[in-house]
Amino acid sequence: MIEAIGLSKRYGSKIAVDDVSFTVRPGIVTGFLGPNGAGKSTTMRLIVGLDRPTAGSVTVNGRPYTKLRAPLHEVGVLLDAKAVHTGRSALNHLLALAATHGIPRKRVDEVIGLTGLESVARKRVGGFSLGMGQRLGMAVALLGDPATLILDEPVNGLDPEGVIWVRTLARHLAGEGRTVFLSSHLMSEMAQTADHIIVLGRGKVIANASVGDIVALATGTAVRVRTPDATRFSALLAGPEVTITSSEPDLLEVTGLTAPRIGELASSSGVVLHELSPVAGSLEDAYLSLTQDEVEYHAGTPDSPAETTETDIR
Numbered sequence: 001m002i003e004a005i006g007l008s009k010r011y012g013s014k015i016a017v018d019d020v021s022f023t024v025r026p027g028i029v030t031g032f033l034g035p036n037g038a039g040k041s042t043t044m045r046l047i048v049g050l051d052r053p054t055a056g057s058v059t060v061n062g063r064p065y066t067k068l069r070a071p072l073h074e075v076g077v078l079l080d081a082k083a084v085h086t087g088r089s090a091l092n093h094l095l096a097l098a099a100t101h102g103i104p105r106k107r108v109d110e111v112i113g114l115t116g117l118e119s120v121a122r123k124r125v126g127g128f129s130l131g132m133g134q135r136l137g138m139a140v141a142l143l144g145d146p147a148t149l150i151l152d153e154p155v156n157g158l159d160p161e162g163v164i165w166v167r168t169l170a171r172h173l174a175g176e177g178r179t180v181f182l183s184s185h186l187m188s189e190m191a192q193t194a195d196h197i198i199v200l201g202r203g204k205v206i207a208n209a210s211v212g213d214i215v216a217l218a219t220g221t222a223v224r225v226r227t228p229d230a231t232r233f234s235a236l237l238a239g240p241e242v243t244i245t246s247s248e249p250d251l252l253e254v255t256g257l258t259a260p261r262i263g264e265l266a267s268s269s270g271v272v273l274h275e276l277s278p279v280a281g282s283l284e285d286a287y288l289s290l291t292q293d294e295v296e297y298h299a300g301t302p303d304s305p306a307e308t309t310e311t312d313i314r
Contacts, residue, residue: 001023001024001025001026001060001061001179002047002058002059002060002148002150002179002181003022003023003024003059003062004056004058005021005058006019007019007020007021007043007053007055007056007058008020008053008056009039009042009051010054015203016042017039017042017043017046017053017203018039019055019056019204020043021056024198025196026147026148026174026179027175027178027179028180028195028196029170029171029174029194029195029196030179030181031182031183031184031193031196031197032181032182032183032197032198033184033190033198034199034201034291035201037202038200038202038291039203041152043200044181047060047065048065048075048077048079048150060075060148061147070101070144072097072101072103072143072144072146073101073144073145073146074144074146074147074148075146075149075150076142076150076151077140077141077149077151078134078138078141078152078154079152082133084133086126087124088125089121089123089125090112090121090122090123090125090128090139091108091112091121093125093136093140094139094140094143095108097140098143101144107143107145108143111139111143112139114139114142115135115136115142116135116162117135117136120132130156131157131158131159131162134157134158135158135162137154138166138169146178147179148178148179148181149179149180149181149182150181150182151170151181151182152183153183154166155167155186155189163186163189166193167189167193171193174195187283188283188284194211195211197209197211197283201290201291206291211283214286214290215280215286222254222278222281223253223254223257223258223259223262223278223279224251224253224275224276224277225251225253225254225262225275226251226252226273226274226275226276227250227266227272227273227274228272228274229271230246230251230252232271233265233266233269234246236269236271237252237262241256242254242255250274259276259277259278262276263276
């Protein structure tokens with residue numbers, strides 16, 4: 001379990017993490033989301049002791065990471081897959097780490113096989129593709145067979161097979177009762193992998209709930225209505241809080257009214273309905289809704305180029 005209490009980190013006048021509290025529980029996959037600059041990577045660095053918090057605390061299984069006697073056996077970490085001596089082979093990199101914790105050669109061979117590195121294990125890491133570098137980072141995280149995994153963008157650079165492999169592995173490890181905490185910018189993948197989501201915006205927690213609850217709370221309620229009397233029914237449904245769109249002559253998509261209320265109006269007005277079904281929102285829709293006011297760096301458009309300031313460059 002990972003527990004953060006009032007965690008804050010300031011760099012000069014910049015507040016990267018602002019009074020963040022959350023618990024990452026074992027047995028489920030917890031996703032960590034937020035726009036660039038939201039404080040996700042800083043939070044992960046604070047968890048594993050690479051940065052010292054300005055205020056608050058964070059523990060892994062009840063203790064600060066720096067107090068763990070054998071970190072590789074307790075916490076597997078992937079924060080920067082490029083943090084490897086480029087002149088070493090993947091095998092020698094893993095053997096060197098294994099030696100620090102008394103991990104046998106057999107386990108090194110196991111993680112090489114598990115992560116699909118057999119064909120490049122004796123090659124220098126400096127020549128690795130981004131995807132192979134990520135696989136090596138995953139091998140390092142798994143080396144000590146830890147009960148807790150902290151993975152920052154683990155699918156970055158992986159091919160579709162690799163993405164599916166990470167998803168399956170994360171869910172398998174959580175199913176064994178381990179704590180799995182991972183970040184990703186791929187909303188569709190996170191929706192298939194995570195059970196619970198924590199969202200940061202400008203250093204603060206803006207959502208902390210199950211995937212289903214976040215989708216339900218953060219997206220508007222839309223209802224598909226199919227009727228041969230669409231024009232008349234559209235006029236009956238209209239109101240200041242109601243939005244109606246139509247992509248087909250007999251199809252309406254209504255927001256601002258629930259499906260039961262629409263059914264009642266249809267019944268009282270003698271309108272025949274061929275379809276009345278809520279439209280399921282997506283995690284991507286929910287994420288964009290939650291973070292629309294929390295994005296620190298906005299991209300420009302061809303008609304409205306983004307302004308570049310000295311602060312942006314720094």
